[in-house]
Amino acid sequence: MLSEAGGQATLLGGTTDLFVHWPERMLDADGVFIDLSGVGALRAHRWEDEALVLGGLTTFWDIIQDERADREMPVLVQAARTVGAVQIQTRGTWAGNIANASPAADGVAALMVRDAVVELTSCDGIETIRLDEFYLGYKQMRLRRDQIITSIRVPRQSCSVERFIKVGTRQAQAISKIGVAIAQSQAGWRIVANSVAPAVCRCRTVERALDDRVPLPHVDALVELLGSDVSPIDDIRSTAAYRRGVLARVLYHELAPLCEWVGPQRGAS
Numbered sequence: 638m639l640s641e642a643g644g645q646a647t648l649l650g651g652t653t654d655l656f657v658h659w660p661e662r663m664l665d666a667d668g669v670f671i672d673l674s675g676v677g678a679l680r681a682h683r684w685e686d687e688a689l690v691l692g693g694l695t696t697f698w699d700i701i702q703d704e705r706a707d708r709e710m711p712v713l714v715q716a717a718r719t720v721g722a723v724q725i726q727t728r729g730t731w732a733g734n735i736a737n738a739s740p741a742a743d744g745v746a747a748l749m750v751r752d753a754v755v756e757l758t759s760c761d762g763i764e765t766i767r768l769d770e771f772y773l774g775y776k777q778m779r780l781r782r783d784q785i786i787t788s789i790r791v792p793r794q795s796c797s798v799e800r801f802i803k804v805g806t807r808q809a810q811a812i813s814k815i816g817v818a819i820a821q822s823q824a825g826w827r828i829v830a831n832s833v834a835p836a837v838c839r840c841r842t843v844e845r846a847l848d849d850r851v852p853l854p855h856v857d858a859l860v861e862l863l864g865s866d867v868s869p870i871d872d873i874r875s876t877a878a879y880r881r882g883v884l885a886r887v888l889y890h891e892l893a894p895l896c897e898w899v900g901p902q903r904g905a906s
């Protein structure tokens with residue numbers, strides 16, 4: 638159906654993002670909407686030897702309820718619990734979070750920090766893309782209009798550190814002013830931030846500094862490093878200065894107890 642629509646159709650997942658703009662879309666008389674909810678095969682998630690595989694319709698709630706996810710990939714559960722509130726978590730999907738391409742997407746940050754890979758299916762076949770190579774700019778991504786996100790593979794590498802921290806106006810029903818996912822595994826450090834760039838992004842300069850054990854004696858050192866990684870803006874939710882400063886402080890607060898090279902230099906007060 639997608640193929641026949643010649644790239645003009647809109648896929649409906651949980652519709653939690655789409656319904657926000659629904660009155661405008663209803664005026665679009667020529668719109669073609671394809672409801673995925675009848676495609677049962679897209680819903681289930683499964684554990685394979687190498688990866689947790691989310692379906693194109695797997696919801697945040699499906700993962701919150703999976704005790705194994707809480708044990709093996711707590712960052713996913715932590716992020717899922719911050720998305721909207723229970724009503725949104727039970728309808729909203731991980732794939733919709735990715736395809737909506739919001740810079741504030743919490744699910745994307747948690748998936749990206751675990752090196753997730755997106756599987757895109759069309760009549761031409763299946764394409765796989767690492768999530769950290771998926772976004773090209775604000776609301777721009779490597780997803781063609783004739784492709785469906787059919788699954789998301791999250792590698793099962795064990796992480797010695799993994800967590801998601803979100804700063805919003807309140808604990809539920811709040812879009813991130815900033816969010817950050819942190820992980821460390823054999824692959825090295827991963828720091829992924831949201832609401833601080835045109836798309837959710839890895840903070841590669843900070844990651845390299847952590848991998849190389851570069852001393853980070855104070856918050857300002859992190860603010861400086863983040864300058865190459867993020868480009869926050871002023872908008873209705875916050876200011877660029879607040880976002881940059883708070884992201885650095887949250888990171889410092891989280892990392893200092895874990896890394897002896899982050900925190901006050903010996904002898905410093």
Ligand SMILES: Cc1cc2nc3c(=O)[nH]c(=O)nc-3n(C[C@H](O)[C@H](O)[C@H](O)COP(=O)(O)OP(=O)(O)OC[C@H]3O[C@@H](n4cnc5c(N)ncnc54)[C@H](O)[C@@H]3O)c2cc1C
Nearest residue numbers: 650651652653654655720721729730733734736742743786
């Ligand atoms: C009150 C409220 C609170 C919210 N709070 C948060 C929050 O705290 N954090 C957060 O990150 N988000 C939040 N959201 C946004 C939203 O809930 C999430 O982005 C959710 O994951 C979207 O998933 P969905 O299945 O509902 O997507 P939909 O609304 O169905 O679709 C979103 C986009 O993805 C496309 N799409 C959907 N499924 C697929 C697929 N399988 N393949 C390709 N394209 C697809 C659609 O065509 C559309 O363009 C909130 C939304 C609301 C209304």
